[in-house]
Amino acid sequence: MTRTTPRWRPSWLDAVLALAVAGAGVVEAYGRAGPGPGEVHRPGLVAAGALVAGLLLLLRRASPVGTLAALTALSALLRVAVMDDDYPLAAWQFYSNLILVHTVGSEPAGPRTRAAGIGVVLAAYALLQTLPGQDLAESLISAIFMGVAYGSGILLRRQTRRTIRMAERAAVAxxxxxxxxxxxxxxxxxxxxxxxxxxxxxxxxxxxxxxxxxxxxxxxxxxxxxxxxxxxxxxxxxxxxxxGRAPAGLGSLDELAAPLRAAGLDVRVATTGTPRPLPPSLGLAVYRVVQEALTNTLKHAGAGSVEVAVGWTVHAVTVEVRDDGRGPGDDNGRGPAGGRHGLAGMRERVAQHGGTLHAGGGPDGGYTVAATFPLGAGA
Structure with a gap:
């Protein structure tokens, strides 16, 4: 089973964590503002740092190692610009570090990225030890919390990988x-x-x-x-x-038109009426008629555009394929000299389900294939 990496986008959890850290940081900065010991002397810069930390948490899944490195650099700048020996560690710094350390541990990565992640985690821990109020007990507490955050990330990564393997085995079974x-x-x-x-x-x-x-x-x-x-x-x-795939039917017409568009043919699919579920054999017959008509248009008509019109009524479903290419009798491979087998095959498919088929030149040129399939009692 092949897995594709989905395009990254922030989750609700990312948004909640970002808002919580940013909001707590702003409240802490202005709630403890003041000139005295243990107070925030420059609350504006500290609050701005909390907002940047919240933005980094919002982007944490895009680049875990990069966001943790950016947070460490932000903490270092605030340490130089704002904090003094009387200012304790801001709570939002510690919380955001723990969240990003856990994210680095849980992210699937190669050996080089994993080594870079360990280096950034150690750098973040080392920076925390330079902040005011750190003693041996605080250093040990920080080491325990960061170790648990990184270790829980590793466990989450292994559990996720194990769950994916089990899902793949279940799908195979x-x-x-x-x-x-x-x-x-x-x-x-x-x-x-x-x-x-x-x-x-x-x-x-x-x-x-x-x-x-x-x-x-x-x-x-x-x-x-x-x-x-x-x-x-x-x-x-x-x-x-x-x-594990449904048989081809009217729901597959867009997929049928895609390679023809890639080949340069302008294919337009239009539907009128209310679509209804069709028996698999009838849906396949309608699909094959459209497929054969489009194939003939691509091979023989020299057309630039073709329109597929699907019409639903109470008693029947109709399909009409109209192109703007050469009409019949122009050595286009669809008249009596060519395309007999394809046209005969379409007639057989339609007749098998009690329908009718008309093929020939359109009133404004080009070629038209129109088939009607009765539904319900009419079938």
């Missing part, structure tokens, strides 16, 4: 189980449905052309058609179990 179930269903159900269909066909042939048995032949023919449709739909549904 689920895929294998889907394959096993699909194989068993195919062996059991498809065999018996196909056998029933063949038996119905055999009985219909035994009735020969007796005019008195026309009603029976029609009923048996309906049984055959239903059996073939059931086997086809079952095959596609089992493909979903095996591959």
């Amino acid at each position: 689920a895929a294998e189980e889907r394959t096993r179930i699909a194989r068993e269903l195919h062996d059991v159900i498809s065999h018996h449905v196909s056998l029933m269909t063949l038996q119905a066909a055999g009985v219909r042939l035994l009735l020969a052309d007796d005019p008195a048995r026309e009603r029976e032949r029609d009923l048996l023919h309906g049984v055959e058609r239903a059996g073939r449709d059931t086997v086809e739909e079952l095959r596609m549904l089992l493909g979903v179990l095996r591959d």
Whole structure:
């Protein structure tokens, strides 16, 4: 299983931590402002430092090592510009250091980045020891808290990696189980449905052309058609179990148009009416008609643009593919001299579902393929 790295963006937790540290720092700076010992002599600068620390916490997931290094540099500047021997360690400095140290420990990284992270953590701890009011007890307390923050980050990283591995194994096991179930269903159900269909066909042939048995032949023919449709739909549904992907249908038209747009063809897809769920075989038939028409347009029409119009009504779904290329009879590969097999295949798909198909030149030039598929009782 391949994992892609999602684009980084701040989480709600990042925003809450940033607001908490910045707000606490501003309150502390102005709440303890004053000229006396233990008071903040320059609250404006200390409050500004708290706001910058909050911004760094907001960006912590983008670059953990970089944000911790920036916080350490900020603390060093404040130490020189603001603090004196009577000013104790600001609470927001300690809290923000702990949060960023934990983030550095939890971030998946290579050996070089991890070594850089350890160096920045040690530098942040060393700077804390130069702040006023630090003695042996304070140094030990700081070491314990920063060690726990870094260690808990490492544990979180390992637990996350373990959870991802377990999820990958579970996904593989689920895929294998889907394959096993699909194989068993195919062996059991498809065999018996196909056998029933063949038996119905055999009985219909035994009735020969007796005019008195026309009603029976029609009923048996309906049984055959239903059996073939059931086997086809079952095959596609089992493909979903095996591959975990839904069969192609009208919901895949944009994906179908993407490579044609990349090839320089302007493909526009428009839908009118209210879309409805389609049986897998019918959805695939509609998709194949559009695919064949677009392929012919790309190969033979010399068109610059093509429009795919999908219309939904109560009783039918219609698809129309109109291009602005060469019309029929222009050696474009879609007239009688070429494209017969593709057009015949489209007619067969449409006729299998009781629909109609028209293909030919448009009133304003170009080429148009239009198919109508009945829905509900009309099918």
